[in-house]
Amino acid sequence: MSGALGGAASVAARTGGGVVRRVRSVVSPSSDRPAGGSPASGWLAVTLFRPVTDVDPTLLPAPLAAFDDRIEVRVRPAAGGKGTELAVRLRERPPAGSLPQRLSGRDPQADLRSALRRAKQLIEVGEVLAVDPAPHGERTPTPGGVLLEKWTEAAPRAGVR
């Protein structure tokens, strides 16, 4: 795998992420279930194009570290050399929320979904991409424009799962 980071410590140094001392982690290439055998539901996952040895679940980037012991973390190699799967879920395991809630970023895991995406960017690229403030002209208020504005605001937290 080309372009891998030198190690997890360098990830934390570059991203400003703190040590998550009480995060539980499971590294299991053969199972999609966390320790204890409970159902796997509730995991939000991204695949990082980094070797599994470079992703230390106790040393996560700041957006995930901020959740401290409120989240569980799972790290395992991705199939076919695609990197490392990083999965997180809230320890309290609230209901997943309906599809409309998830698509509008109003489900219980919306903030965690956003944090996971930002963590992926920090690990792979080293920074979180910002789009605003983007130059634009007059925002004439229209019903469609208001709806799109709301959806755009929610889009970083929204997702199908």
Next chain:
Amino acid sequence: MKAVTWRGVNEVGVEDVPEPTILNDHDVILEVGLSVTCGSDLHLLGGYVPAMRAGDVLGHEFMGTVVEVGRGVTKHHVGDRVVVVSFIACGQCWYCRQGLWSLCDNANPNPGITEALWGQSIGGCFGYSHALGGWAGSHARYVRVPYADQGAFTIPDGVSDERALFASDAAPTGWTGAHQAGVQPGDVVAVWGAGGVGQMAARAAALMGAERVVVIDRFDNRLEQVRTHVGAETLDYTDTDVPAELREMTGGRGPDVCIEAVGMEAHRPGPQHLYDQVKQQLRLQSDRPTAVREAIYACRKGGTVFTLGVFAGLVDKFPLGAVMNKALTLTGAQQHGHRYVPEILDRMSRDEVRTEHLATHVMSLDDGPKGYRMFKDKEDGCVRAVFRPGA
């Protein structure tokens, strides 16, 4: 600064907007030299991609000069003359490393919108709606270029601005179609659409060794450009039965590769077009797949159909039976230009790819509304309206 903006459905404006600033370490700020209209912009103007807000800056195909550099940029310096790929990609995720740049995981700050539409989010694109990131477009004096080490390419000294401009989108999109469709030496390739992208797909197919390349359109001036500048054969679909003609040209087989470079507002004579128009206007389908249907019917058994024109959502009366029973490969993509631009610029410098003829009308940003009107209505033989912000 002055910019051409989307004001509403079929309404283009010219406004003063704030200048962009460096927001990320990998950004550069570009002083835009040339920025061109694209057929896919018409889908935004027509309201077929309903994710534009009044005031959004249009434009995604452009070149210019670097005037400011983020501290993480290593390839570019102030003063560099560059062309920028219309799609934004990080260069670090698995998709980018596979050469599938438009599928980048990290370049769309609004992933929830396209996840809802398509199940997965793709990369970002300049000036192409909030669904693809809400990035400001290039029809302006300045534009911010994220991930500039990945998407900006220095233009060789011997290549003019007018030629390099089309290495931003039309040419790499054409290359994406021909290469990803797997064009092989000896193939017969048919391309639907003789706009900039269709012409470049035809040129790419020829350079990849296709034995015969045929481009299908209805506008005489565009077909003439194909014969003169691209070196391909042409068919006018208003006066010929295209599938029958293609069968005759290929000994009854049909083309090995069919590239559809038309998109969601396809046109054709007859009741099928009326049917698609009505369904689209009633929002019973978002896209008109007329040319895709024809490509599927025309393609040889076991051949490949590539959807290179832009589609957004759902279509009706899709000939899935033909796809299955003829064992077709049906594929598509936005452009993975980052992998093709170096080759394209090299071929431009050797005169193997010529694009100046596409820029039929060059004007200032003040003429933005006029330029889009001429482009949409094909006034005065307009193939592409190009804006020169410094004019």
